[in-house]
Amino acid sequence: MSSVCHSSRQGESASARPPFVWRLGEVVSSLDAAFLLALRGRLIVWDSLLAASQTAGRGQLRRRWASPPGNIYAALRLPPAPPFDGTAASPLMGLLLALALREEGWPVELKWPNDLVLRVMGGMPRKVAGILLEERGGILLAGIGVNVNNAPPATALRKESALEAASLAQTASAPGLTLPPAELLWERLVKHMHSSYTNGLSQPGQWKTHAEQLLLWRGREVELHDERQSAHGRLVGLSTTGGLCLRVNGKLEEFLSGSLRLTEASVKG
Structure with missing residues (x-):
């Protein structure tokens, strides 16, 4: 395995430097590649791996995740500490990603427990991002997929799928809103998420309040x-x-x- 951008020194603490991003080409799975890096001591907490594409990406219940080039296929290492050590981990991770995308200009909402949606096509919410948490041997990773330039067509979705998909590119028409390349966007999102977490959103009362404000279909x-x-x-x-x-x-x-x-x-x- 080789990195085309960044590398990390073994044993370096998370507080010693900003989060690192490994950028790879095509991989089988960003989660699997990130676990290998973590086991080698090259991926510490808040470091991440970004792949250009995946040949066997997976979503919830190990469903296959279509992974053409142009989108974000990332794996982010999370601290195995409250609230990431329990069932709050998925909605908290969804909130962090939602707030990061909103900082970049996309008014996403949180569809419990781990999807993000944008209202397009007459106000109908469509899925633009999904999150899958996996833990192996004390290493906790969030697999994150964001439809930046591509979204699967309705015909490619499961029949029981609650929402159709959309991409950020389909909604980048607001004045002053430009869509950066997936690599640059991911680096910005990681910085936003790390900042939100370290500035109070690791506290139960804080993250719950913010998540409920962005919760899709609240009151319905x-x-x-x-x-x-x-x-x-x-x-x-x-x-x-x-x-x-x-x-x-x-x-x-x-x-x-x-x-x-x-x-x-x-x-x-």
């Missing part, structure tokens, strides 16, 4: 489905453990996993 009637259960209720917010809080038949309930979508009544309304 939604459906939550997973392999074991389904629920219908009003989306109230988040718990400090990262769970989704729904009011179901007048009772507030917390859910830690599932696929979220609007109910048919909410869509028509």
